[in-house]
Amino acid sequence: MGKLIGYTQGTYDMFHIGHLNLIKNAKRRCDYLIVGVNTDELVESYKHKRPIIPLAERAEIVRAIRYVDEVLITDTLDKKAIWDKIRFDEIYIGDDWKGKFDFLKDEGCEVVYLPRTPEISTTQIKKDLNDKM
Ligand code: CTP
Numbered sequence: 001m002g003k004l005i006g007y008t009q010g011t012y013d014m015f016h017i018g019h020l021n022l023i024k025n026a027k028r029r030c031d032y033l034i035v036g037v038n039t040d041e042l043v044e045s046y047k048h049k050r051p052i053i054p055l056a057e058r059a060e061i062v063r064a065i066r067y068v069d070e071v072l073i074t075d076t077l078d079k080k081a082i083w084d085k086i087r088f089d090e091i092y093i094g095d096d097w098k099g100k101f102d103f104l105k106d107e108g109c110e111v112v113y114l115p116r117t118p119e120i121s122t123t124q125i126k127k128d129l130n131d132k133m
Pocket of ligand 1: 008009010011012013018019021022092093094095115116117118119120121122123124
């Protein structure tokens with residue numbers, strides 16, 4: 001059997017423990033983990049706000065994580081389009097999206113929902129900072 005290739009994707013703006021836990025769990029399941037990092041323009045297109053930390057820095061931080069084998073800069077949320085390009089064996093998604101990506105199973109890709117870490121997110125950090133100012 002060849003190497004099992006896993007994929008996960010996010011913005012990883014102000015990298016936090018929830019991001020690390022998900023990436024660590026993902027790497028437990030595969031041999032080679034590719035992490036998609038969303039471009040600033042992609043984030044702006046659906047959140048109507050640019051990330052605090054620019055893409056080059058977010059990508060460099062994610063690339064330095066020991067569980068990450070490769071970073072893929074990505075400008076789409078269309079996981080099927082990404083699968084068409086890189087044909088990963090498994091995709092890891094936070095369980096707040098449970099069931100929403102099951103259609104990828106029809107392509108022969110394993111869809112794995114991993115538990116989110118409670119009580120932390122980029123949104124929460126921004127809110128906490130605002131409250132403290
Ligand atoms: N994630 C997680 N646990 C958290 C926060 C994020 O497991 N508490 C996971 C997400 O499920 C996703 C990855 O980390 O797979 C990247 O998430 P991202 O959207 O970049 O981070 P959030 O902190 O959720 O950002 P936001 O608050 O802007 O949605």
